[in-house]
Amino acid sequence: MIELHGVTKVYSNGAVGLNNVSLRIEKGEFVFITGNSGSGKSTFLKMLYKEVEPDHGKIIINNKDITKMKKRQIPYLRRELGMVFQDFRLLPNKTVYENVAFAMEIVGASSKEIRRNVPVVLGLVGLSRKARCYPNELSGGEQQRTALARAIVNNNPILIADEPTGNLDPATSWEIMNCLQDINKRGVTVIMATHEREIVNALKKRVIEISSGQISKDVYEGGYDDEVEYSHVFI
Amino acid sequence: MMKWNTLMYLFKEGIVGLWRNRTMAVASIGTIVLCLLILGMSYSLGTNLDYLIEQMETKFGVTAYLKEDLSEQEISKLETQIRTMTNVSGVVYISKEEALKSFSEDNGDESLFEMFKQDNPLPASFEITTTDLEKQSQLVERIAALEGIDDTVYFQNETASFMHIRNTVSYVCLGILIVLVVVGLMLMSNTIKLTVYVRRREINIMKYVGATDCFIRIPFLIEGTLIGLIGAGISAVLITLSYDWILQKATHVIGTFGGFTLLPVTHIMQELVVMFMALGVGIGLIGSIVAIHKHLNV
Numbered sequence: 001m002i003e004l005h006g007v008t009k010v011y012s013n014g015a016v017g018l019n020n021v022s023l024r025i026e027k028g029e030f031v032f033i034t035g036n037s038g039s040g041k042s043t044f045l046k047m048l049y050k051e052v053e054p055d056h057g058k059i060i061i062n063n064k065d066i067t068k069m070k071k072r073q074i075p076y077l078r079r080e081l082g083m084v085f086q087d088f089r090l091l092p093n094k095t096v097y098e099n100v101a102f103a104m105e106i107v108g109a110s111s112k113e114i115r116r117n118v119p120v121v122l123g124l125v126g127l128s129r130k131a132r133c134y135p136n137e138l139s140g141g142e143q144q145r146t147a148l149a150r151a152i153v154n155n156n157p158i159l160i161a162d163e164p165t166g167n168l169d170p171a172t173s174w175e176i177m178n179c180l181q182d183i184n185k186r187g188v189t190v191i192m193a194t195h196e197r198e199i200v201n202a203l204k205k206r207v208i209e210i211s212s213g214q215i216s217k218d219v220y221e222g223g224y225d226d227e228v229e230y231s232h233v234f235i
Numbered sequence: 236m237m238k239w240n241t242l243m244y245l246f247k248e249g250i251v252g253l254w255r256n257r258t259m260a261v262a263s264i265g266t267i268v269l270c271l272l273i274l275g276m277s278y279s280l281g282t283n284l285d286y287l288i289e290q291m292e293t294k295f296g297v298t299a300y301l302k303e304d305l306s307e308q309e310i311s312k313l314e315t316q317i318r319t320m321t322n323v324s325g326v327v328y329i330s331k332e333e334a335l336k337s338f339s340e341d342n343g344d345e346s347l348f349e350m351f352k353q354d355n356p357l358p359a360s361f362e363i364t365t366t367d368l369e370k371q372s373q374l375v376e377r378i379a380a381l382e383g384i385d386d387t388v389y390f391q392n393e394t395a396s397f398m399h400i401r402n403t404v405s406y407v408c409l410g411i412l413i414v415l416v417v418v419g420l421m422l423m424s425n426t427i428k429l430t431v432y433v434r435r436r437e438i439n440i441m442k443y444v445g446a447t448d449c450f451i452r453i454p455f456l457i458e459g460t461l462i463g464l465i466g467a468g469i470s471a472v473l474i475t476l477s478y479d480w481i482l483q484k485a486t487h488v489i490g491t492f493g494g495f496t497l498l499p500v501t502h503i504m505q506e507l508v509v510m511f512m513a514l515g516v517g518i519g520l521i522g523s524i525v526a527i528h529k530h531l532n533v
């Protein structure tokens with residue numbers, strides 16, 4: 001369970017990340033975060049794993065106020081969350097396999113578990129044949145799928161994905177979405193930021209739209225189409 | 236507590252990291268070797284000078300000549316008196332006959348002994364060796380004041396100038412050493428800082444994926460330790476070889492100055508290897524700890 005209470009973030013250059021946002025996401029939900037570029041989607045997600053600290057407000061994950069968390073505790077918070085970063089953040093000196101295995105190494109998984117789980121996850125995202133490649137030998141979409149594989153390999157209870165289909169062709173995007181839905185069905189809370197209206201429209205999940213750092217819409221079984229009022233701004 | 240499994244992984248990561256950043260590693264190892272070589276040289280020079288002084292202390296003794304016509308009792312009483320003085324390590328009595336004998340032998344003319352045997356002009360004496368060359372002149376004053384001692388001779392000038400050389404060399408060595416260790420540490424931590432800087436993105440990513448500081452730090456520490464150990468090993472080998480070489484050359488030269496010797500390689504290396512290991516690993520570890528510290532804060 002994730003709760004935000006009056007969370008505000010203004011960057012040091014004056015840009016507004018989030019402006020007094022309160023919301024609640026239950027365990028097992030599948031939530032799309034939509035909104036224009038620069039509206040604050042990534043800021044929101046980054047606050048959940050403490051890359052960005054809020055100026056005001058409280059963020060509660062699994063009944064813990066993470067804004068009051070000790071530095072030493074942060075790694076353990078991050079291990080509760082699987083994260084797909086918008087900029088992938090793959091370790092450049094490790095192969096696809098090693099990058100995914102790394103997430104298991106840090107939680108102290110045995111080499112047996114690692115040898116068993118990593119190939120399965122790579123199969124899920126369709127990267128079995130690229131296991132030995134280094135990130136700079138991969139296409140954008142392949143890097144993105146590696147990042148996704150790393151995020152789900154530990155079966156964390158919460159998955160945070162910042163535009164995980166941003167670099168994929170429609171067919172692959174759908175494979176990834178099916179994968180995320182499967183994970184969600186197993187009880188994992190999925191929070192996904194995206195721009196892709198077809199996906200949002202087709203899945204009929206909860207949609208939270210952010211504009212200029214504020215929640216402009218929060219609907220269950222929503223679609224991208226409800227954005228009417230915001231397209232006006234740009235027409 | 237970390238699992239054995241994880242430790243093995245991190246150890247492997249350390250070695251892989253060392254290999255991947257081998258250019259940096261070579262630079263760091265070079266810096267450490269440079270420092271340790273200078274340390275090794277100063278140490279060898281210093282201990283050998285001390286060893287030479289020690290040898291001189293026994294060689295450059297004090298000769299105390301006795302007055303004529305002392306009874307055997309008086310002589311043995313004097314000998315005990317001198318022997319119990321502080322800073323005296325040995326007393327040898329040289330009788331008039333012995334003095335004449337060695338005088339004639341020194342001059343390579345046995346007939347001298349026969350010639351002066353009846354009316355021996357040479358006085359009997361004590362050959363006194365000291366434990367501390369620096370305090371020799373004080374001792375000489377005390378001996379000269381004794382009843383029955385006629386005159387004392389000691390190598391005041393030689394002693395003083397050797398002490399002077401020894402002290403100067405020690406100060407210069409110490410100065411060079413301090414400067415080099417400081418410069419070495421700076422160079423070392425800079426090279427490691429550079430390594431870490433190159434890898435800071437990697438470190439950040441690891442943290443965002445949920446790695447603890449400890450997990451991230453250990454491979455760097457292992458890398459630093461290995462760099463230190465390799466540096467220490469190379470320095471030890473180099474010092475051993477060159478010391479051995481110098482020893483061979485120097486034995487001829489020094490040997491001609493009245494039988495002085497230098498310390499054997501094993502004696503020098505015993506302490507030096509321990510110092511090298513400690514300093515090498517110390518510099519390597521401190522370097523990595525300092526260098527990585529500020530990049531862990533994400």
Ligand SMILES: Nc1ncnc2c1ncn2[C@@H]1O[C@H](COP(=O)(O)OP(=O)(O)OP(=O)(O)O)[C@@H](O)[C@H]1O
Nearest residue numbers: 011013015016017036037038039040041042043044
């Ligand atoms: N580190 C930062 N320093 C200063 N300003 C920032 C920083 N990160 C984001 N911003 C600003 O905060 C606002 C929100 O950025 P954010 O990254 O949350 O947008 P986003 O909704 O994720 O956009 P996109 O869809 O393009 O990823 C933007 O105006 C952006 O310029």
Ligand SMILES: [Mg+2]
Nearest residue numbers: 041042086162
């Ligand atoms: Mg974003």
